[in-house]
Amino acid sequence: MLFAIDSARRTDIGAVAADGNYDAVIVGTGISGAIIANELSKAGKRVLVLEAASGTNRSLDGYNALVTNFYNAASKDNQSPYPVNPNVPMPRSPELRKLQPGETNASTYMVQSGPYVTDTTYTRIFGGTTMHWEAKTPRLLKEDFKSNALYGQGLDWPLDYRDIEADYQTAEREIGVSADVEDQSYLDITFPQGYVYPMRGLPLSYLDQMVAKGIDGTSVELYGQNYPVKVRPYPQGRNGIPNPAYDGGKGYMPVGAVNTHEVEEGGRCQGNTNCVPICPVQARYHSGKTLAKAFQTGKVDLLAQAVASRVLIESDTGRAKALEVKVYKDEASPEYETITVKGKIFVLAAGAIETPRLMLASGLQSSSGLIGRNLMDHAYLLSWALMPEVCGTMRGTSCTGGIVDLRGGAFRRHQAAFSVDIHNDGWGWAVGSPYSDVTELVDQHNRFGGDLRQGLIDRISRQLLLAFMIEVMPVESNRVSVDPQYTDRLGNMRPVVSFTVPEYTMRGAAYAREFAKTMFARLGAADHTRYDTSDYGYVNYEGEGYAIRGGNHLAGTHIMGTDKQRSAVNIDQRSWDHDNLYLVGGGSMPTIGTANVTLTLAALCYRSARAMLKQLQR
Numbered sequence: 001m002l003f004a005i006d007s008a009r010r011t012d013i014g015a016v017a018a019d020g021n022y023d024a025v026i027v028g029t030g031i032s033g034a035i036i037a038n039e040l041s042k043a044g045k046r047v048l049v050l051e052a053a054s055g056t057n058r059s060l061d062g063y064n065a066l067v068t069n070f071y072n073a074a075s076k077d078n079q080s081p082y083p084v085n086p087n088v089p090m091p092r093s094p095e096l097r098k099l100q101p102g103e104t105n106a107s108t109y110m111v112q113s114g115p116y117v118t119d120t121t122y123t124r125i126f127g128g129t130t131m132h133w134e135a136k137t138p139r140l141l142k143e144d145f146k147s148n149a150l151y152g153q154g155l156d157w158p159l160d161y162r163d164i165e166a167d168y169q170t171a172e173r174e175i176g177v178s179a180d181v182e183d184q185s186y187l188d189i190t191f192p193q194g195y196v197y198p199m200r201g202l203p204l205s206y207l208d209q210m211v212a213k214g215i216d217g218t219s220v221e222l223y224g225q226n227y228p229v230k231v232r233p234y235p236q237g238r239n240g241i242p243n244p245a246y247d248g249g250k251g252y253m254p255v256g257a258v259n260t261h262e263v264e265e266g267g268r269c270q271g272n273t274n275c276v277p278i279c280p281v282q283a284r285y286h287s288g289k290t291l292a293k294a295f296q297t298g299k300v301d302l303l304a305q306a307v308a309s310r311v312l313i314e315s316d317t318g319r320a321k322a323l324e325v326k327v328y329k330d331e332a333s334p335e336y337e338t339i340t341v342k343g344k345i346f347v348l349a350a351g352a353i354e355t356p357r358l359m360l361a362s363g364l365q366s367s368s369g370l371i372g373r374n375l376m377d378h379a380y381l382l383s384w385a386l387m388p389e390v391c392g393t394m395r396g397t398s399c400t401g402g403i404v405d406l407r408g409g410a411f412r413r414h415q416a417a418f419s420v421d422i423h424n425d426g427w428g429w430a431v432g433s434p435y436s437d438v439t440e441l442v443d444q445h446n447r448f449g450g451d452l453r454q455g456l457i458d459r460i461s462r463q464l465l466l467a468f469m470i471e472v473m474p475v476e477s478n479r480v481s482v483d484p485q486y487t488d489r490l491g492n493m494r495p496v497v498s499f500t501v502p503e504y505t506m507r508g509a510a511y512a513r514e515f516a517k518t519m520f521a522r523l524g525a526a527d528h529t530r531y532d533t534s535d536y537g538y539v540n541y542e543g544e545g546y547a548i549r550g551g552n553h554l555a556g557t558h559i560m561g562t563d564k565q566r567s568a569v570n571i572d573q574r575s576w577d578h579d580n581l582y583l584v585g586g587g588s589m590p591t592i593g594t595a596n597v598t599l600t601l602a603a604l605c606y607r608s609a610r611a612m613l614k615q616l617q618r
Contacts, residue, residue, distance in 0.1 A: 030128020120550025144593030206392030378551030383516035416508030
């Protein structure tokens with residue numbers, strides 16, 4: 001249920017500015033900020049949460065207004081429900097796609113200075129990017145934590161799977177993950193005896209089953225080793241059927257109703273394919289659900305329309321003493337009031353782009369000089385084909401199953417690993433289907449009326465899209481920086497992103513394309529994949545062209561470690577240089593493997609919350 005949390009206690013900016021008794025000041029209302037606010041407030045700590053946007057979607061009516069925006073939008077991109085706010089701009093894919101290869105993007109919010117143009121986005125709204133995430137929640141593999149030691153690639157984590165396993169379980173409870181352990185016990189992922197997920201796994205779609213029928217039991221060879229191929233369900237952060245065996249038989253009650261007739265309050269998943277950008281029934285988790293509980297403690301204040309612009313540091317101690325915040329009254333006007341907010345600890349939870357942007361705009365590079373560097377995002381390669389028979393495309397959520405057998409293995413010494421998503425929503429991501437299908441059938445095949453309708457049914461219901469999520473290792477030159485010549489309407493410096501797809505990843509992409517051809521052949525599917533040289537994500541590798549998409553899985557820009565000269569934060573995500581400043585979220589991750597980053601960054605935030613409570617007690 002999306003609780004009505006307008007009762008967050010204090011929104012008066014004068015009172016907030018005068019109040020120096022906050023135990024913690026948190027920037028951002030995404031899942032990182034929400035978890036920490038909830039954990040600290042449950043322990044009786046006073047918390048101020050800053051939200052750059054208006055926060056109107058914290059009510060049920062406000063959320064439903066976003067759903068209406070999506071229905072009314074001509075372009076159904078992943079930001080389409082979220083209104084343009086000139087004071088809080090965010091990257092939007094349609095604007096990024098206007099660029100020509102090699103062109104610098106200075107007209108949209110995120111300035112891209114490299115030869116490669118990414119279409120990755122993040123959402124600056126109450127709830128952060130959990131408002132538009134796909135909600136797949138796989139864990140990292142054990143080998144992902146030591147990729148350098150095992151394969152000579154990337155960086156090793158200062159933690160291992162055992163250190164984070166209990167926090168994975170806590171995060172799975174908070175998100176309300178639907179999955180079955182037997183489906184997720186592959187490669188080196190293990191679970192304690194008797195562990196079950198909060199909710200039973202969501203079933204494979206009919207399309208998944210048709211793909212499985214053609215490829216399960218087969219294998220592929222890679223660097224002299226055979227890898228079996230099998231379609232598995234993904235763990236999902238959306239309401240399914242609560243598992244009565246959860247918590248030692250106590251069962252699990254998700255946040256909100258699960259009866260399908262109570263659709264406005266967080267119903268069970270109804271199979272809508274528009275999980276990205278917004279779930280119309282709130283079956284999918286978003287951090288507003290966690291924040292609702294935090295606000296109910298009476299210990300959390302929310303200040304909306306408040307854009308953090310600078311972290312202020314004590315010159316003698318190096319500790320953070322306050323945040324400079326620009327508070328605007330009206331989205332239609334650039335007028336704002338500047339205040340400073342004080343607290344005992346400060347938590348930057350604004351995401352792997354905005355957190356380093358804020359640090360760099362404050363002149364805080366870190367002793368290691370790694371703030372903003374090592375930007376990572378999964379590289380997606382799409383391959384699409386027509387199945388030989390109707391296979392139920394457009395039924396089910398965006399992605400219910402995939403092929404995960406090449407997430408790990410000795411081949412990672414040579415090329416990037418990947419997982420393969422089977423998309424239930426046809427070729428939309430690849431070519432703009434179903435709109436492109438209408439255009440082709442009318443313009444090229446002269447089909448109209450009933451003949452056109454039948455042609456659309458025949459074509460769309462057979463579409464198969466394989467989306468390869470390929471790991472990207474940390475590279476210091478892939479980075480976020482700032483430049484005074486690029487500012488937003490409030491005068492804050494915008495993020496400048498330089499990103500190039502590493503060769504290690506491109507070797508994985510090249511193999512992924514051959515893998516897709518093999519799978520299509522086994523399925524008897526007609527390959528329709530074409531990569532246009534004018535595509536904004538076009539990359540030429542060894543004489544072949546590929547169109548690389550961004551994954552919205554941002555990480556690495558304030559990596560954690562055990563040495564302040566080689567990392568930005570410690571294992572609790574606390575800054576090495578400022579002992580009451582925490583940089584939390586995906587930016588702390590040294591590598592991203594082949595798992596969507598949300599579950600892992602959520603688990604890290606539970607660890608950080610415990611460290612914050614210990615620090616506050618001292």
